[in-house]
Amino acid sequence: MDAGYDAGTAYYPYTDPTEYYAAAAGTEHYAQDSGYYTQSAPVYDGQQQYVAGSYVYVTDVPVYSNEYATAVPVNYYANLAAGTATFSPFSAANVHQESILTLFYTIYPDPWSYEQEEEDHYGPGYEVGSYTKDYNDGPYDGESDLNVNSNPEGKPRILLMGLRRSGKSSIQKVVFHKMSPNETLFLESTNKIVKDEISNSSFVQFQIWDFPGQVDFFDSNFDCEMIFGGCGALVFVIDAQDDYIDALMKLNLTVTRAYKVNPNIRFEVFIHKVDGLSDDHKIEAQRDIHQRANDELMEEGFDSVNLSFYLTSIYDHSIFEAFSKVVQKLIPQLPTLENLLNIFVSNSGIEKAFLFDVVSKIYIATDSSPVDMQSYELCCDMIDVVVDISCIYGTKDADGAAFDHQSLSLIKLNNSTILYLREVNRFLALVCILREDHFARQGLIDYNFVCFRNAIQEVFEVRMQVQQASNNTNPSGDELIQPLNSVALKE
Numbered sequence: 001m002d003a004g005y006d007a008g009t010a011y012y013p014y015t016d017p018t019e020y021y022a023a024a025a026g027t028e029h030y031a032q033d034s035g036y037y038t039q040s041a042p043v044y045d046g047q048q049q050y051v052a053g054s055y056v057y058v059t060d061v062p063v064y065s066n067e068y069a070t071a072v073p074v075n076y077y078a079n080l081a082a083g084t085a086t087f088s089p090f091s092a093a094n095v096h097q098e099s100i101l102t103l104f105y106t107i108y109p110d111p112w113s114y115e116q117e118e119e120d121h122y123g124p125g126y127e128v129g130s131y132t133k134d135y136n137d138g139p140y141d142g143e144s145d146l147n148v149n150s151n152p153e154g155k156p157r158i159l160l161m162g163l164r165r166s167g168k169s170s171i172q173k174v175v176f177h178k179m180s181p182n183e184t185l186f187l188e189s190t191n192k193i194v195k196d197e198i199s200n201s202s203f204v205q206f207q208i209w210d211f212p213g214q215v216d217f218f219d220s221n222f223d224c225e226m227i228f229g230g231c232g233a234l235v236f237v238i239d240a241q242d243d244y245i246d247a248l249m250k251l252n253l254t255v256t257r258a259y260k261v262n263p264n265i266r267f268e269v270f271i272h273k274v275d276g277l278s279d280d281h282k283i284e285a286q287r288d289i290h291q292r293a294n295d296e297l298m299e300e301g302f303d304s305v306n307l308s309f310y311l312t313s314i315y316d317h318s319i320f321e322a323f324s325k326v327v328q329k330l331i332p333q334l335p336t337l338e339n340l341l342n343i344f345v346s347n348s349g350i351e352k353a354f355l356f357d358v359v360s361k362i363y364i365a366t367d368s369s370p371v372d373m374q375s376y377e378l379c380c381d382m383i384d385v386v387v388d389i390s391c392i393y394g395t396k397d398a399d400g401a402a403f404d405h406q407s408l409s410l411i412k413l414n415n416s417t418i419l420y421l422r423e424v425n426r427f428l429a430l431v432c433i434l435r436e437d438h439f440a441r442q443g444l445i446d447y448n449f450v451c452f453r454n455a456i457q458e459v460f461e462v463r464m465q466v467q468q469a470s471n472n473t474n475p476s477g478d479e480l481i482q483p484l485n486s487v488a489l490k491e
């Protein structure tokens, strides 16, 4: 059957879902109103792609249909080598909604109304790659910080401390500024506090303060009250490739000083640069450091201080995983997010789901099944692929945006597993791992996803209201935090 297009206008009639259609690669195709659609919908918008060999696969799920049960997802794939493209419509979506309806009906009495909500929710500025920052309060737009465990500036603060050359600045640059690990070799030593606002490029807004290795707590200019007072987490970095006795002494000093000022700080110890160690050596270093650090604290009567330990390296995903856990602990809504993810995966036949901050690739929540490093790495890699391909091949709107609210991607692995990515908002993506046979019910998964996304939006709208209410009761917003330049540090 002919695809029904010519060079100028390409229309694809959705009449026979078993037919395959040939089309020139890169051309735009539009669905005609065929009964499935209430309006013409873009079939190929260049956003929903995955790559296998020399093929770019693009999957569109029409969302304009009023009758979701009859909506027909359309596959499109382009052979880059041959310069051709083919449409392969799925069979009509076989939507089984019983389970999810029981779940979400209480919140969403009208499951068919979600399509319009999707459209309303996203404005034209929706894009990946160049994020802008707007500090104004307002309806949830994916830019609001999640945290209430914050300092008077409104953002939680994470302190990066440790001996000189332990790797603090490298961690910050690699995780939050996309620096390649090799480039960190050329980083100069930090000699003053470097304060970094992560809010510019990340959904989860916080500040990271990178301290110089030689910071002296006994210097009268070092204002412990100010520095530790509004701190959510203190990350202490220990170079595992070096002799760590000095680092342990410094860790003890840092933790005890900080704890006296603010017992609510979370203490996170990164046993860093473990790429240079054998597996046995890693375990041994972790056991030894763990034991010594805790013994010393106990001896000094700090029994209630809780240290968490992570083996990290900037040369693999371990640093992203560790930072994910640090950030998660600062999100008061985490149990709710996890609950939503649990409900979503159990009703959609999904094995594992991560809610990712796309820019940093840290996951802010996952379902309750255990995280294995390989799955996390796969999902991180998928985000890289999707962002790269979208930037290169994606059709951009007037603002240069590469993603829109329909953006999704799926990658089929050769072990009958599927990676499925959906954009939640301009900063967050949901990445799921599931078995190929469960993906036959993609309609259900997509429907559940929309419920999940709406539920997340509600969670943060409530949070915004709480925050606004508390702002109103304390309108003065007293500046307990001094500007950084007033903090003198010993060189």
Ligand SMILES: Nc1nc2c(ncn2[C@@H]2O[C@H](COP(=O)(O)OP(=O)(O)OP(=O)(O)O)[C@@H](O)[C@H]2O)c(=O)[nH]1
Binding pocket: 162, 163, 164, 165, 166, 167, 168, 169, 170, 171, 181, 183, 184, 185, 186, 187, 188, 189, 190, 191, 211, 212, 213, 214, 272, 273, 274, 275, 276, 312, 313, 314, 315
């Ligand atoms: N092998 C390895 N080297 C690392 C890792 N992380 C950082 N480094 C190296 O460690 C050296 C010091 O890194 P920095 O980030 O400058 O250390 P820092 O703690 O900020 O140092 P100061 O600013 O002096 O306190 C650099 O040469 C990095 O390339 C890692 O995970 N593995």
